[in-house]
Amino acid sequence: MKPEPFTVLFVCMGNICRSPTAHGVFRHQVAAAGLSSQVVIDSAGTHGYHPGEPPDPRSQRAARSRDYDLADLRARQVHAADFSEADLILAMDWDNLALLEQRCPPEQRHKLRRLAEFCRHHAVEVIPDPYEQGLEGFERVLDLVEDACAGLLAHVRGRLAIKPAR
Numbered sequence: 001m002k003p004e005p006f007t008v009l010f011v012c013m014g015n016i017c018r019s020p021t022a023h024g025v026f027r028h029q030v031a032a033a034g035l036s037s038q039v040v041i042d043s044a045g046t047h048g049y050h051p052g053e054p055p056d057p058r059s060q061r062a063a064r065s066r067d068y069d070l071a072d073l074r075a076r077q078v079h080a081a082d083f084s085e086a087d088l089i090l091a092m093d094w095d096n097l098a099l100l101e102q103r104c105p106p107e108q109r110h111k112l113r114r115l116a117e118f119c120r121h122h123a124v125e126v127i128p129d130p131y132e133q134g135l136e137g138f139e140r141v142l143d144l145v146e147d148a149c150a151g152l153l154a155h156v157r158g159r160l161a162i163k164p165a166r
Helices: 018-030 056-062 080-085 095-102 106-111 137-161
Strands: 007-012 041-045 086-090 110-116
Touching: 007 018, 007 095, 007 137, 018 041, 056 095, 056 137, 080 106, 086 095, 095 110, 106 110, 110 137
Parallel strands: 007 041, 007 086, 086 110
Antiparallel strands: none
């Protein structure tokens, strides 16, 4: 019997900058590791500011410069079913984590964490919001997200009991 896929949900405020960037980067890393059939990836926002919209053009431009494609992603707001369906829900910052904690049923709160916890080379607590910044802010987000997603991939491999490729 094939095990259920492991589901990761990335969450920021509006689901147009940080969480779709993490979605695209992690999707790329999971595919490169040959785990696409075992890991489900999604992203959402704590707020419904941009439902159905594609990621911010600056996020897409920065991602494309590193060979990540975000064009198919569309913003949505976190819904109640996400808490039971996801195995891991990763907030980009403390504010969004607090909002998730308020909405999350107590029995599901163990799934809530910050993506920055998985960074291996950057000592940061959050993935900062680049929305009011220039392109440099979006590049910085990519640096942090790439690092965190590499650590996350190692974590998910452990949860799935998969040994790293040599």
